[in-house]
Amino acid sequence: MSSHAKQRTCIVCRKTDTKQSFLRVVRTPEGQVELDPTGKKNGRGAYVCGIACFEKAIATKRFDSALRTKLTEDDYGRLKSDVLKTL
Numbered sequence: 001m002s003s004h005a006k007q008r009t010c011i012v013c014r015k016t017d018t019k020q021s022f023l024r025v026v027r028t029p030e031g032q033v034e035l036d037p038t039g040k041k042n043g044r045g046a047y048v049c050g051i052a053c054f055e056k057a058i059a060t061k062r063f064d065s066a067l068r069t070k071l072t073e074d075d076y077g078r079l080k081s082d083v084l085k086t087l
């Protein structure tokens with residue numbers, strides 16, 4: 001257990017938790033949007049509580065506003081295939 005587990009908020013359902021099971025998507029300083037399985041990458045991050053909210057966030061383009069960027073189809077495709085690898 002981390003001594004300073006950070007509170008995370010799902011950008012879709014607003015559930016808060018400190019769980020590692022939250023999926024983090026990050027916009028790196030280079031402007032790349034990617035899944036962050038370690039939770040340690042630099043950049044602006046957005047959390048979803050699980051795969052259901054991840055899919056909703058994709059469908060409603062919630063990551064665009066959460067990360068203050070415009071995700072391309074390539075970004076969405078990469079995120080989806082990366083999430084499948086974590087299951």
Ligand SMILES: [Zn+2]
Nearest residue numbers: 010013049053
């Ligand atoms: Zn959620």
